[in-house]
Amino acid sequence: xxxxQLMSLPPSPTVFVVDDDAAIRKAVSRLLRSAGIAVTxxxxxxxxxxxxxxxxxxxxxxxxAMPGFNGLQLQTVLxxxxxxxxxxxxxxxxxxxxxxxxxxxxAFDFLTKPVNxxxxxxxxxxxxxxxxxxxxxxxxxxxIRARLDTLxxxxxEVLEHVATGKLNKQVAGDLGITEATVKxxxxxxxxxxxxxxxxxxxxxxxxxxxxxxxxxxxxx
Amino acid sequence: MSWITVFWxxxxxxxxxxxxxxxxxxxxxxxxxxxxxxxxxAVAAAAISAFELxxxxxxxxxxxxxxxxxxxxPTWVLTVSFxxxxxxxxxxxxxxxxxxxxxxxxxxxxxxxxxxxxINFRAITDIRHFSCAGEMVSVPVGIPNPWGLLSQVSLLLxxxxxxxxxxxxxxxxxxRRALLVGGSMIFGAILAWHVxxxxxxxxxxxxxxxxxxxAVVAAMGYELSSDxxxxxxxxxxxxxxxxxLSLAADSADLGLWEWDLSKDEIWVSPxxxxxxxxxxxxxxxxxxxxxxxHPDDRDKVRQALRDAIKNGKDYDAExxxxxxxxxxxxxxxxxxxxxxxxxxxxxxxxVSMDITGRKLAALEAARQxxxxxxxxxxxxxxELSSSLAHxxxxxxxxxxxxxxAAQRFLDADEVDLNEVRExxxxxxxxxxxxxxxxxxxxxxxxxxxxxxHCDDVDLNEVIGDVLKLMRSDLxxxxxxxxTNLAQNLPTVAGDRVQLQQVLLNLMLNACEAxxxxxxxxxxxxxxxxxxxxxxxxxxxxxxGGIPEGKREQVFxxxxxxxxxxxxxxxxxxxxxxNAHKGEIWATNNSDRGATFHFSLPIVRSDALSxxxxxxxxxxxxxxxxxxxxxxxxxxVLLGSxxxxxxxxxxxxxxxxxxxxRKQ
Numbered sequence: 033x034x035x036x037q038l039m040s041l042p043p044s045p046t047v048f049v050v051d052d053d054a055a056i057r058k059a060v061s062r063l064l065r066s067a068g069i070a071v072t073x074x075x076x077x078x079x080x081x082x083x084x085x086x087x088x089x090x091x092x093x094x095x096x097a098m099p100g101f102n103g104l105q106l107q108t109v110l111x112x113x114x115x116x117x118x119x120x121x122x123x124x125x126x127x128x129x130x131x132x133x134x135x136x137x138x139a140f141d142f143l144t145k146p147v148n149x150x151x152x153x154x155x156x157x158x159x160x161x162x163x164x165x166x167x168x169x170x171x172x173x174x175x176i177r178a179r180l181d182t183l184x185x186x187x188x189e190v191l192e193h194v195a196t197g198k199l200n201k202q203v204a205g206d207l208g209i210t211e212a213t214v215k216x217x218x219x220x221x222x223x224x225x226x227x228x229x230x231x232x233x234x235x236x237x238x239x240x241x242x243x244x245x246x247x248x249x250x251x252x
Numbered sequence: 253m254s255w256i257t258v259f260w261x262x263x264x265x266x267x268x269x270x271x272x273x274x275x276x277x278x279x280x281x282x283x284x285x286x287x288x289x290x291x292x293x294a295v296a297a298a299a300i301s302a303f304e305l306x307x308x309x310x311x312x313x314x315x316x317x318x319x320x321x322x323x324x325x326p327t328w329v330l331t332v333s334f335x336x337x338x339x340x341x342x343x344x345x346x347x348x349x350x351x352x353x354x355x356x357x358x359x360x361x362x363x364x365x366x367x368x369x370x371i372n373f374r375a376i377t378d379i380r381h382f383s384c385a386g387e388m389v390s391v392p393v394g395i396p397n398p399w400g401l402l403s404q405v406s407l408l409l410x411x412x413x414x415x416x417x418x419x420x421x422x423x424x425x426x427x428r429r430a431l432l433v434g435g436s437m438i439f440g441a442i443l444a445w446h447v448x449x450x451x452x453x454x455x456x457x458x459x460x461x462x463x464x465x466x467a468v469v470a471a472m473g474y475e476l477s478s479d480x481x482x483x484x485x486x487x488x489x490x491x492x493x494x495x496x497l498s499l500a501a502d503s504a505d506l507g508l509w510e511w512d513l514s515k516d517e518i519w520v521s522p523x524x525x526x527x528x529x530x531x532x533x534x535x536x537x538x539x540x541x542x543x544x545x546h547p548d549d550r551d552k553v554r555q556a557l558r559d560a561i562k563n564g565k566d567y568d569a570e571x572x573x574x575x576x577x578x579x580x581x582x583x584x585x586x587x588x589x590x591x592x593x594x595x596x597x598x599x600x601x602x603v604s605m606d607i608t609g610r611k612l613a614a615l616e617a618a619r620q621x622x623x624x625x626x627x628x629x630x631x632x633x634x635e636l637s638s639s640l641a642h643x644x645x646x647x648x649x650x651x652x653x654x655x656x657a658a659q660r661f662l663d664a665d666e667v668d669l670n671e672v673r674e675x676x677x678x679x680x681x682x683x684x685x686x687x688x689x690x691x692x693x694x695x696x697x698x699x700x701x702x703x704x705h706c707d708d709v710d711l712n713e714v715i716g717d718v719l720k721l722m723r724s725d726l727x728x729x730x731x732x733x734x735t736n737l738a739q740n741l742p743t744v745a746g747d748r749v750q751l752q753q754v755l756l757n758l759m760l761n762a763c764e765a766x767x768x769x770x771x772x773x774x775x776x777x778x779x780x781x782x783x784x785x786x787x788x789x790x791x792x793x794x795x796g797g798i799p800e801g802k803r804e805q806v807f808x809x810x811x812x813x814x815x816x817x818x819x820x821x822x823x824x825x826x827x828x829x830n831a832h833k834g835e836i837w838a839t840n841n842s843d844r845g846a847t848f849h850f851s852l853p854i855v856r857s858d859a860l861s862x863x864x865x866x867x868x869x870x871x872x873x874x875x876x877x878x879x880x881x882x883x884x885x886x887x888v889l890l891g892s893x894x895x896x897x898x899x900x901x902x903x904x905x906x907x908x909x910x911x912x913r914k915q
Contacts (some may be wrong), residue, residue, distance in 0.1 A: 053646050055646070055648060055678065055685070056650045056652075056653070058650070059649070059652075059654040059682075060653050061652075062654060062657040063656055063657040065657070066657045099726075099727045100732070104729075122649075124641075124645045124649075124724070146648040146649040147649060147653070148656070149652075149656035149660075151652070178766045
């Protein structure tokens, strides 16, 4: 198995190719190497699951029809595990129902064999890019969530109200506390969330899916 | 002229006529020596009559002496002829007696000419005349020669010989002949005793030896003539029978032939002779005849005839002949070798039959079956078409990616030629792989001509071929296939494509049976084994099985359980397997699912001269309607616990393999 995983930290993006056909594995990996893309090949979805490190960025080039455990099943398993690895399906058939299923399952792209480099390489690059973005977003999100976790319950309440654009007075009224107390909490929240302004705070909470009292409650 | 002269002359003339007649017969049929002997004896009898007539009319002693001396010559001829005739014609009489008579008679003849007068008389002193039947006849008066006894002894031996021969002919059952020939000889031999009595002067009659012998000659003549009459009757019957045979042969369009090996001359019945374009008469040699056969079949015919002649077996061949108008017909010929006493072949007798109509019908039937099989094959492949396309996309995908990778490598500043070389090698390999897929497909798709020869087919290879063909389809349908193939499986003789078709059909059916089951249960097991001179292939599924009572019906034409099915697949499988002299049958497994089996005899293709003959003779046409006893036999794979141990074993090993894979 060719692996670029250990080369550097943070790991460089790798394309994982899962196909039961050895000749296709070899040819596709060659094509990707010619484009300067790191490749790791797997004979079966099982092998991939056993060896895949979710921390490695990149994308998955997945054969649809394989004996036993097929591509769609692998997609489902990865989805269940919360994987954000973009998947490009390669299929021999122009099987409509399966392609719909794959796209509904969140596939990045669905290409038919024989696949042209003109289609495959841009798709892979785009998938890697998308993977990187997603990874970044995920990292940011987890950072924001970590910061949110440092807030006290009262601070969170204040945050929710402030994020919806309410004035301090309104917040104080809603929460039954003094306006000064609200101001103090808000200053703490801004410090803990490492933002400069209330507007920035609102953007962060929006990205976390905190829209207001109800949504926060449901998120909590 | 008196009565005596008249009688003796008539006797003489009658004997000469008979002699002349049978001499003529002998001249035409030289191998019938009995006719010559008869002729000689008749001449001798005539001569004796002439001598007797002379003696009766002799006027001087000298005259009489000369006649008495020379009459021994015809007597010798007559005696020897008689004895030889009995030995040859009646196949009776003791050899030593015969030779004693020849010897003694010859001795008598020699002594007769040594003595001054004759062996009968030392001297004839006078001639006495007396009247007899109105004529004066002469009898000798003289001194008898004691050596004349030898003549009497020979007469006695002749009597004994005649009695002995008569008895043996009588015992043999040929009583009429014994009575006539033997009786007349005994009668003659007894009457001949008047001669010594006259010589010794005991009685006074003229010699009438000629008459006694004439009686014998007449009896012999009667026998010979009745033989000839019988021969003529037989010839007539033979001719009739020959005509009947010709009529029967012509009506049945049979040709009769006979090949004389020593002369290399072939007789062919007239109708067939005309059909073959030979003139009405004239010699036909083997090469003439074989020139009428189709050039491609001549060596086969020669070989079959050589075998027949060499091993004494019956000759049996089917071949094509070219008629005088250039058209080609089929002939079936059978023949039997005739050998001589030494056991060497001398002749080949046989019959030939025009089977063109039958052959054409069979060929037409074979063609229709071939077309139908092709149709079924194409439709089976149709079910696989998308999978087959997938099978091709694999190598094409690899080729495209490899080629585009190579293009990119070549665009780089530093070209890694080794890499490019490796890529090109891989492209070639993949191209071959695509070619094989196409080749396999083409083999099954092409119609071609009904095959006229067999290949040595390894059924394990056939299984491998079909598995490759169905690979994508099996993946698509989530069916797992386990194989349990015997190693070093003997080959069978047959048509590889047709056998692939059978297996393909069985596997498609099995997959169909699994389609309503969970993917974890979609298992097939293919097994091959060789036993009892045959190779058996089994396809077992874990589907719903065959409803009881329909296990035989599934092979019927137009029987189907599929919505879209035509009900031809299994009936064509059976036709194909039967044409290969094999059997195909179905059983339900003891737990679940069904197993289809087919078995083929282990034969090398060179042991068969053509494709299984049923393919050509059309008998296969009806075989789908004939029940196969094998199906009802209890010894079926995956059958009841008592008989299905090998089946259980099969499944156990398969399940173990499955489990291992899952772990």
